Amino acid sequence: MNKLLVLIQCRDEVGLVANITSILASHQLNIIAMREFVDEEEQRFFARISCSSALENTEDLRLELEKTLPKNSIVEVVPKVDKNIAVLVTKEFHCLSDILIRNYFKTLGAEVKCVIGNYRNLQELCEKLDVPFHYISHENISKEEFEYSITQQLDKYELDYIVLAKFMRIISPSFVAKYKHQIINIHHSFLPAFIGASPYHQAFNRGVKIIGATAHFVTDDLDEGPIINQQTIHVNHTYGAKQMAIAGREIEKSVLSKALELVFDDRVFVVGNKTVVFE
Amino acid sequence: MNKLLVLIQCRDEVGLVANITSILASHQLNIIAMREFVDEEEQRFFARISCSSALENTEDLRLELEKTLPKNSIVEVVPKVDKNIAVLVTKEFHCLSDILIRNYFKTLGAEVKCVIGNYRNLQELCEKLDVPFHYISHENISKEEFEYSITQQLDKYELDYIVLAKFMRIISPSFVAKYKHQIINIHHSFLPAFIGASPYHQAFNRGVKIIGATAHFVTDDLDEGPIINQQTIHVNHTYGAKQMAIAGREIEKSVLSKALELVFDDRVFVVGNKTVVFE
C-alpha cells in the first residue's frame, strides 16, 4: 500500500464531500486524514485528502474527480515524494544552514539541487555539505542580466520551488511571473508592519515590544504576497536595532523552516493574496 | 435555515466519510465545516460536522446514521444551543468572575444556572451579576454529607456541565460517577508536573522557568482526567511562590475560558483518558 495525496481546489457546491469521498471509496482508497475548507466569501472549496492505496494508475482517478467536480477545478493526485528546490542567498548563513543541514540528513522534505549566491561567503558551507553553489554577482550588470544568469542556472534543474533564504535583491515581475507561486521568501518583519528596507531599524525606532518574521510566496508587489507563516518574539527597551536583528534571526530561521515543511508537505493552497494552510 | 451539529464517534472503517456525507446530502444538509479524526491506535473515528439545514425532525437522520455506522456508534444530531452549567468555587474570584462576566453579556456559550461555594466571599459578586449563589460549608460535616448537599442543589437544574472554578475540595468517586465527563476542572499547574497540593510551591522549589495551567475532565484519579487545554507562561528567578501564584491566575483564567469555549461548542470528544479537540 502506498500513500497518495488528493488535492482539490474548486468552486463550492452542495454535496462536494460526499461526491469526492464516494469516488475515492469506489477506487478502494482508504482515507487516513482529510482536511477541507470552504472560503465562504470567495465560494471556493479546498481539500487535502491523504489516502492509503494500491492504485497503480492514478490518472483515471484524477480524471473521474475532474469530471464530477465543478468546471475549472484543480485536481492533483500525487504520491508523497520529496520536492526539488533551489535556494537563493546573499550573505547571511542562518536560514541557509538550517536548510542545508536538514537536506544533509534528509529530513527537509525536499532535495536542494543548488544554491545561488551573489556573494561568495556561503560557498564553502554549501560545498562542505555537498550542495553545488553557483556564484552570480549582481555587480556591474543590469538586473535583467543578473536575473538571466540566475534563470540559466535554475533551468538546469527541474525545480518545484525556489527559496529566497535572505536573498537581499528585489526581483523583477518577469522573474516572479516565470515561477508563479513557486518562490518562497522570508521577510525579516511581522508583515505588514515594517514593509521594505531595514525593518529592524524601523522596529527599533518605533519602540515596539514584539518583532517577528513572515514567510510568504513572492508576487509582484514587494512584501505583499500570500503569507504562509508568521511568528513573533518579545523584545524590550534593552534591544538596539542590532540586538533585534540578532534575535530576529532565530525567528526568521524558525518561520522559514516551518513554512517550507508545510509547503513541501502539500499543505498550502494559494487563493488570491492569501493562503489556506492545513496544518 | 438552521445550524445543526452532527457528532459521531465510532469504530473506524473504510468508507465512513463517504457513507456519512451521502446520508447528509440525501437529507439536503449542506456541510459548512467538517472535522474528522481517526485514532489509529484505538481504531476509532471521530467527526464533528456543522451543517445548515431546513430539517424539522432530526431524529430520522440520527437513526439512519446509527443504522449505517458500525455497531455501538455514538451519534448526536443537535441544534446549536447554549448549555446549562453550575459553577463550584471556594475563595478565589479570578476564574469565576471571568465566567460570570461572559454569562452576564451572553458570550459564554452557556447559562450559569447557579454558583455553589463553600465560603461566602464570592456570594456578593454572584448576586450582583444576577446568578443564584448557594452557600454550602464543608465544615463539621462528612464529605458524604457535603457532597449530598451539593447534589441536592445541582439536581434542581438540568445541567450539561459542572465547572470547578478553583474549587479546592477533592470530590469523591461517587460524585464523579454521577456526572461522568460532565465535570470540568482547572488545575493550577502544567499537568502532569506538580500533581496534588501547592503546585506553585512545588514549582518554586524546583526552580522551573515555566509555569502552566490545565483544564481537564474530572475522573476518579486526582488530576488524571482527560486534558482539554493547557497553556504555559515564562517565569524567572525573581518569582517567589506567591508571585508564581499571582501570574498563574491569569493563565488559569485563560485556560479555563478556552476549554469552556471548546466544550460548550461541542468541539471536545473524550476517548479513554484523552480528548480529541476540533479547534
Add this chain to the structure above:
Amino acid sequence: MNKLLVLIQCRDEVGLVANITSILASHQLNIIAMREFVDEEEQRFFARISCSSALENTEDLRLELEKTLPKNSIVEVVPKVDKNIAVLVTKEFHCLSDILIRNYFKTLGAEVKCVIGNYRNLQELCEKLDVPFHYISHENISKEEFEYSITQQLDKYELDYIVLAKFMRIISPSFVAKYKHQIINIHHSFLPAFIGASPYHQAFNRGVKIIGATAHFVTDDLDEGPIINQQTIHVNHTYGAKQMAIAGREIEKSVLSKALELVFDDRVFVVGNKTVVFE
C-alpha cells in the same frame, strides 16, 4: 518599615549608580530591588529602586538626590500607593469588565473613580460593581463640546491616569496635552501594522497568520504613542474578520491588563516616543 520607591530619569554620567546608592545608604534605606538602564543613543539613565525604609520625611532624600544628579534630573521618592484612574469606554465590555472586577477585588493597583461612556450599555455593569458611570453622548455636539463635558467630569477627581478601554472616538490634541503621558489606550492591532480604523478587517484582507494588540500612551499622532506592551496570537484561514475580532478581544484584555499592572506599579518610563519598562 515602609516600602519606598525611588524613580530617577537623568542624563547619563560615570558613577551615577555609586552616587545614588551611597545617598540611599546614608539615609539607612535598604535596597530590595533595583533596575537601571542606560539608553546609549539618547545618553539617558533610568532607575527604579525599591527600598524598605523607616524615613518619615522623604523630601530631604529627594532634594539630596536632585542636587547630586545632573541638571534637569527627574527624581521621585514615592510610597507604594494605589493610583486613581478614570476609564473611558464606548460599547465593548471585555476590557472594562476586566478592570472593574480587579477594582472590585482590590487587585488592580488602582482605584477606578469613575467610568465615562458615550453609550449607555455599560452603565448597568459599572453600577452593579459600585463604580459611578457618567453618560456623555458625542451626538449632536462638536468634538470640543464633547471633550469639554468629559473634562468637566474628570476634573472632579484627582486622577493619575485615564484609561481608554476601547473608547472609539479620536481625541483632540488639546485633550491629549492636558493629560500628558497620563492617557493609556488599547489599540486592537499589533502596531504599527493596521494603523487606523477596522484593523481586523485589514488583517483579514491581508491574510495574516498572527493578530495582536498594543497598549500605548496617547500622543497627538493617532496610534503613534509610546508602546507599553504588545502581544500576539495565531490565527488561520478559518478566521473571518469577525472571528479575528472575537479572538482579538482576549488579547486586548490581556495586553491592557498587563500594561496597567506595569504602569500602576511605576515600572514604565517614557522617553521620547518609546518606553523603558522594568518588568
Add this chain to the structure above:
Amino acid sequence: MNKLLVLIQCRDEVGLVANITSILASHQLNIIAMREFVDEEEQRFFARISCSSALENTEDLRLELEKTLPKNSIVEVVPKVDKNIAVLVTKEFHCLSDILIRNYFKTLGAEVKCVIGNYRNLQELCEKLDVPFHYISHENISKEEFEYSITQQLDKYELDYIVLAKFMRIISPSFVAKYKHQIINIHHSFLPAFIGASPYHQAFNRGVKIIGATAHFVTDDLDEGPIINQQTIHVNHTYGAKQMAIAGREIEKSVLSKALELVFDDRVFVVGNKTVVFE
C-alpha cells in the same frame, strides 16, 4: 577601552550595591549594564556588572572587592572571551548541528574543541565542519571504562563546559563531580513532567496538549539539576508519540541554543538546585 565583566555572589547585606559600585568607580570603571538580585529566602546577593575599562591588571580590583564583601564571597573579574567546550552526542543530529553551524560561523560564544560520540553517524558532519570527532563506544565495556575513555579525551583540552547534546547515556556521580556546574544537558521534556526514559511516549499516553524541553546543569540526580531554560509548544490529538518527538526536536534545539547563549555570556548563576539568569 575593553569590556570587563564583574560577577559576584555573596551573602546579602545592607549597602552592598553602594560598596561595589564605589569600588568600581574608584578604578575608573564605567558601568554599562548592571543586574543584581537578592534571593531573600537564601539571603544571597547576585550581581553581573558589565563595564568598559582601561584596566591592565584586574586582580587588584578583584581582591579589593573580595576584601570589602562578606566572607566567602565569590568574585570574578573576567574579560569577555569565548568559552572552550566539548559536545557529547549519541545519534541525533539536530542539537549538535545547530552548535556546529554557530561554531563554524563564530557566533556561538564558544569554541567547540571536540565532539565525542558513542556512535559513528555524526562523525562525518563534524569533520566536514572542521571539528575533531572522537568515537568512543559504550559497548562491551563497563560504565567506568566508558567514562574513563571520555575523560581521557576531555582532559586533552582546557574546557569550560561540556554539552550533552542528546547524549543518551546516564552518567555516573563521579563524572558529574569532576565537572561540577560545567555539564549542560538538554532533556526532551518539560521537567519535572516525564522524568526519565521515553518522555514523548509518556506525554502521548497522558494526552497532554503541550510538550516542552529543558536545558539544565547536570547533578547526581537524573533530570534534577538546576534548570537554565525551558520552552513549550502546543500539540494536539493528531500527534502520535513519533510526531511529538519530531516537533520536540525543534524546541530542544531552540532551548539548548538559548541556554548555551546565556551560559557562555556569563548570565547564569547556580544557587543550590536553582539558577539565577540575568536575561
